[in-house]
Amino acid sequence: MDSPFFATNALKWYDENRRDLPWRNTSDPYRIWLSEIILQQTRVQQGLPYYQRFIAAFPDVFRLAAAPPDKVLRLWEGLGYYTRARNLHACARLVVQNHQGVFPSRYEDLLRLPGIGPYTAAAIASMAFGQAVAAVDGNVYRVLARFFGLEQPINSPSGKRVFQKLAHELLDRQRPGAYNQAVMELGALVCTPKNPACHTCPVRSGCRAFQLNRWHKLPVKAQTRKIRTRYLHYLVFSGGNRVYMKKRKARDIWQGLYDFYCVETNRLQPAEKIVKSLGLRPGYISGVSPAYRHQLTHQKIVARFVVIGNPAGLPADAGLRPYTPAQAARLPKPVLITRYLADTGFL
DNA sequence: AAGGCGGGGAC
DNA sequence: GTCCCAGCCTT
Incomplete structure (x- = not known):
């Protein structure tokens, strides 16, 4: 027409x-x-x-x-x-x-x-x-x-x-x-x-x-995907010069890279709350990092690291394995994790 | 090219 | 909750 x-x-x-x-x-x-x-x-x-x-x-x-x-x-x-x-x-x-x-x-x-x-x-x-x-x-x-x-x-x-x-x-x-x-x-x-x-x-x-x-x-609008903010609470189980890490599964960010045990929530939560949710006593907490921020293409990552000095509370079946600093250094990791390990002096 | 600005209505 | 509305300005 x-x-x-x-x-x-x-x-x-x-x-x-x-x-x-x-x-x-x-x-x-x-x-x-x-x-x-x-x-x-x-x-x-x-x-x-x-x-x-x-x-x-x-x-x-x-x-x-x-x-x-x-x-x-x-x-x-x-x-x-x-x-x-x-x-x-x-x-x-x-x-x-x-x-x-x-x-x-x-x-x-x-x-x-x-x-x-x-x-x-x-x-x-x-x-x-x-x-x-x-x-x-x-x-x-x-x-x-x-x-x-x-x-x-x-x-x-x-x-x-x-x-x-x-x-x-x-x-x-x-x-x-x-x-x-x-x-x-x-x-x-x-x-x-x-x-x-x-x-x-x-x-x-x-x-x-x-x-x-x-x-x-119609009309078509190009996806201006809005930025999603994700809050990751990492539990860093460590002790005896080892740190426990796992390989990330597919279908999410950082596929195949290695990080720590992770609890994701809608907002930043107190470390105690995260630890309790796993059935661990807050006394296991031996350190809490400041919030790390990381920008991805369509996501903003806010991560906090909670150090658990006692590996006794290790969640079974989470795929966590102990690594020495030298081993951990060779693992492929998200830069966020590398930054944290460097900041703490583990690497 | 992308983000910020705003309250209200439809769903 | 999401999307959209008689868009413009700034970075």
């Missing part, structure tokens, strides 16, 4: 189904700008009352610029991302001081203002000034990825360029502002992240994701 189908039907649907929102009944750049800042990463339902309060308190950019910073921040309370409020105020003052209170109309000039990035600059330029620039936000990524069946990740720079270029090609040159809002409105009301209302979608018949039943797979 070709692009005119998408743009035409999205625009038509928008004209008939759009929500009546206050910033859509004006061409005042100040109001459009304010709404866009408030709606960054924020749902309309949450942002709407804030918009009303800001307009009531600051009807124009001069009133906002003249306000004390605390008053602006107080009105922003509860909305989150408070840098937005500080940038909002800074931007207002900049517009008043450097532009005589008149918002710049070109995308490139808007982009220079604090708090205005590529999306917001395009939104203002198109909606307030009719400039033919595509505003690409999370909704647009989702709608385009689904309609065109695009598998490029939306959170990589290369993927972003693909969507930006496509959005620019699709843009309705006659009504860029309405078109941009049409696509976003479609994403907000119909083509939602979960349970999209495909049965009411104006462009369903041309939608690749709908045809292939792949809406739930």
